[in-house]
Amino acid sequence: MSQELLRIQDLEMHFPIKEGVLQKTTGYVKAVNGVSLSVNKGETLGIVGESGCGKSTLAKTILGLLKPTSGDIFYEGESILNYNAKQMHELRRNIQMVFQDPFSSLNPRMQVGDIIAAPLKAYKTTKNVKQRVQELMELVGLKPEYYHRLPHEFSGGQRQRIGIARAIALEPKLIVCDEPVSALDVSVQAQVINLLEDLQKELGLTYIFIAHDLSVIKHMADRVGVMYLGKVMELSDNDSFYQNAQHPYTNALLSAIPLPDPVKEKERERIVLKGDLPSPANPPSGCVFHTRCPRAQDYCKKNVPLLETKEDGTHTVACFFPIEHAEQIQN
Amino acid sequence: MLEVKNLKAYIDTPAGIVKAVDDVSFSLKAGETIGIVGESGSGKSVLALSLMQLNPSPPTFYPQGEILLEGKNLLHLKEKELRNLRGNDIAMIFQDPMSSLNPIFKIGTQLMEAIRTHQNINRAEAKKKAIVLLKDVGISDPERRMNDYPHQLSGGMRQRVMIAIALAGKPKILIADEPTTALDVTIQAQILDLMKDIQKKYGTAIIIITHDLGVVAQLADKIVVMYSGRIVEEGKTEDIFYHTAMPYTWSLLRSMPRIDTSSRERLIPIQGQPPNLVSPPEGCNFNPRCPFATADCLKIDPSLTERGVGHYAACILSEKIFEEGKLQLENFETKGVPL
Numbered sequence: 139m140s141q142e143l144l145r146i147q148d149l150e151m152h153f154p155i156k157e158g159v160l161q162k163t164t165g166y167v168k169a170v171n172g173v174s175l176s177v178n179k180g181e182t183l184g185i186v187g188e189s190g191c192g193k194s195t196l197a198k199t200i201l202g203l204l205k206p207t208s209g210d211i212f213y214e215g216e217s218i219l220n221y222n223a224k225q226m227h228e229l230r231r232n233i234q235m236v237f238q239d240p241f242s243s244l245n246p247r248m249q250v251g252d253i254i255a256a257p258l259k260a261y262k263t264t265k266n267v268k269q270r271v272q273e274l275m276e277l278v279g280l281k282p283e284y285y286h287r288l289p290h291e292f293s294g295g296q297r298q299r300i301g302i303a304r305a306i307a308l309e310p311k312l313i314v315c316d317e318p319v320s321a322l323d324v325s326v327q328a329q330v331i332n333l334l335e336d337l338q339k340e341l342g343l344t345y346i347f348i349a350h351d352l353s354v355i356k357h358m359a360d361r362v363g364v365m366y367l368g369k370v371m372e373l374s375d376n377d378s379f380y381q382n383a384q385h386p387y388t389n390a391l392l393s394a395i396p397l398p399d400p401v402k403e404k405e406r407e408r409i410v411l412k413g414d415l416p417s418p419a420n421p422p423s424g425c426v427f428h429t430r431c432p433r434a435q436d437y438c439k440k441n442v443p444l445l446e447t448k449e450d451g452t453h454t455v456a457c458f459f460p461i462e463h464a465e466q467i468q469n
Numbered sequence: 470m471l472e473v474k475n476l477k478a479y480i481d482t483p484a485g486i487v488k489a490v491d492d493v494s495f496s497l498k499a500g501e502t503i504g505i506v507g508e509s510g511s512g513k514s515v516l517a518l519s520l521m522q523l524n525p526s527p528p529t530f531y532p533q534g535e536i537l538l539e540g541k542n543l544l545h546l547k548e549k550e551l552r553n554l555r556g557n558d559i560a561m562i563f564q565d566p567m568s569s570l571n572p573i574f575k576i577g578t579q580l581m582e583a584i585r586t587h588q589n590i591n592r593a594e595a596k597k598k599a600i601v602l603l604k605d606v607g608i609s610d611p612e613r614r615m616n617d618y619p620h621q622l623s624g625g626m627r628q629r630v631m632i633a634i635a636l637a638g639k640p641k642i643l644i645a646d647e648p649t650t651a652l653d654v655t656i657q658a659q660i661l662d663l664m665k666d667i668q669k670k671y672g673t674a675i676i677i678i679t680h681d682l683g684v685v686a687q688l689a690d691k692i693v694v695m696y697s698g699r700i701v702e703e704g705k706t707e708d709i710f711y712h713t714a715m716p717y718t719w720s721l722l723r724s725m726p727r728i729d730t731s732s733r734e735r736l737i738p739i740q741g742q743p744p745n746l747v748s749p750p751e752g753c754n755f756n757p758r759c760p761f762a763t764a765d766c767l768k769i770d771p772s773l774t775e776r777g778v779g780h781y782a783a784c785i786l787s788e789k790i791f792e793e794g795k796l797q798l799e800n801f802e803t804k805g806v807p808l
Binding site: 377401 | 479492509561603623625626650653654655656657661662680681682683684686687706707710720721724725726727728729730732733734735736737738740741742763
């Protein structure tokens with residue numbers, strides 16, 4: 139068994155909705171609603187879901203940027219929720235983040251060298267900051283001569299490389315990537331994905347890779363989890379996930395991705411989900427997916443399905459009526 | 470029906486003249502769907518806005534070319550004639566349905582305004598038509614939805630309203646500029662289905678602009694691939710995907726992450742960055758990133774040549790050299806055979 143790096147247990151993050159002059163709390167947006175996950179050392183855990191499913195909120199709680207309503211987060215076996223400021227400071231050295239938007243996540247008035255040097259200075263890890271920054275720039279495929287340039291002089295892909303250099307500067311163990319390639323063009327997207335994979339091999343990194351794009355996740359992740367309205371619906375290792383998806387929502391997601399192949403595209407069956415995502419302030423009773431599920435029964439409206447382990451031991455599904463092998467739609 | 474001939478749309482910027490659309494020709498038949506594919510900065514949106522004459526001018530100007538709609542050249546129309554054309558002949562939907570709807574008016578009001586701009590009818594009749602349109606674009610309970618403001622609708626619903634507004638004047642051509650890029654995949658599937666239904670029902674020709682080759686594989690009859698302001702390949706959808714004749718298209722297809730490949734397969738990116746449009750490279754615009762570029766590619770600026778029936782590509786390499794090059798490159802990548 140590989141070693142566990144991070145474990146999230148029954149995590150809930152509810153945001154109060156305040157209304158009126160007295161700002162009375164009238165309800166809660168249940169962004170993350172009972173999520174349990176674990177991440178092993180050296181692996182990539184992919185988390186997919188549509189907008190509003192709570193995947194970014196999950197990322198923020200892992201980084202300690204939000205204090206969860208309930209549940210617990212363990213890093214190397216130790217609960218991090220009650221850490222004091224000093225302990226948190228030490229922890230952040232080990233958990234870093236790469237953001238989606240390479241434009242707003244870099245200070246436009248700072249030179250690239252200073253942006254990458256910021257974490258080195260904050261933690262005083264090395265005396266020779268400039269040399270280390272140039273090493274980092276080379277590592278992510280930027281010319282060290284660009285040290286004094288400003289972010290606006292770079293293209294989207296290059297800026298994402300700057301963000302990655304900053305994230306790996308302190309040699310963290312875990313990097314949370316929140317939609318790191320979704321703002322990039324296809325040809326550049328592939329460059330950044332390959333860079334992240336190379337760095338993982340070279341530096342032994344662990345990734346939590348959050349994306350809405352199931353095809354990117356397929357190329358990146360060792361294990362994949364699907365979220366819907368703050369809950370994990372299916373979690374499995376990569377092969378089993380794509381070949382043997384059992385949750386109706388996962389199947390709908392997979393069939394909705396247009397394939398860049400006109401003949402396959404015409405031949406395959408597509409499940410088009412009806413309606414929109416329900417509001418996380420007022421999630422449906424029972425299984426949260428029942429309002430859009432093509433397989434929903436009355437039973438699903440009243441009972442909440444839990445993540446259950448299926449035959450092979452690595453595949454977990456939260457569904458009362460999972461899709462059996464034979465009836466699965468071939469992608 | 471629509472014919473674009475040698476169109477150039479340049480933008481005058483402080484850094485110099487940007488050749489956003491450079492000598493582009495294509496044609497669209499009634500009821501056909503054409504996909505315009507390219508990365509950001511390839512000029513696809515400027516081209517689309519040119520068709521509606523919606524590029525701010527200045528700084529945009531058209532040094533050359535014709536846009537012929539049923540024989541009329543749109544570049545020579547007066548503003549009044551253009552207003553009449555927009556919505557009636559050509560309508561457009563945009564990427565971000567939030568910023569294209571007015572947040573302070575009810576969607577019913579906005580839809581009725583669009584209807585009454587194009588047809589001389591009273592409010593009550595316009596309201597009836599608006600309800601029918603909302604129903605046609607798949608909005609349930611349209612009578613009640615008429616009174617909703619844009620912020621009360623989800624992204625997918627807003628895009629449906631935008632399509633309803635675009636259809637208000639019964640246009641012959643619908644231009645969709647990245648209509649599903651801001652939407653989730655399950656909602657994207659709904660909107661793409663809707664566009665197919667609309668085409669069947671109204672017989673509208675569609676120009677869909679996107680960076681997603683999957684979307685055009687599903688929707689388009691014909692595809693135009695753009696790179697740095699030029700058309701680099703053009704042809705029937707099947708030809709573009711299965712008989713790719715231009716190294717850029719081929720590299721782009723290869724670089725896409727797909728769900729129908731094996732897990733954790735390594736992606737093959739296109740090296741480098743898209744060119745600067747103010748000072749594009751000498752010769753072929755793609756030569757700095759092309760894995761097959763020869764010394765001639767640095768000198769000769771290729772024009773579109775015929776590769777099959779209705780299939781054109783801009784590349785000076787012969788088919789034989791391109792095929793051999795692909796094989797060599799694949800052998801190198803999979804088996805390590807030196808180039």
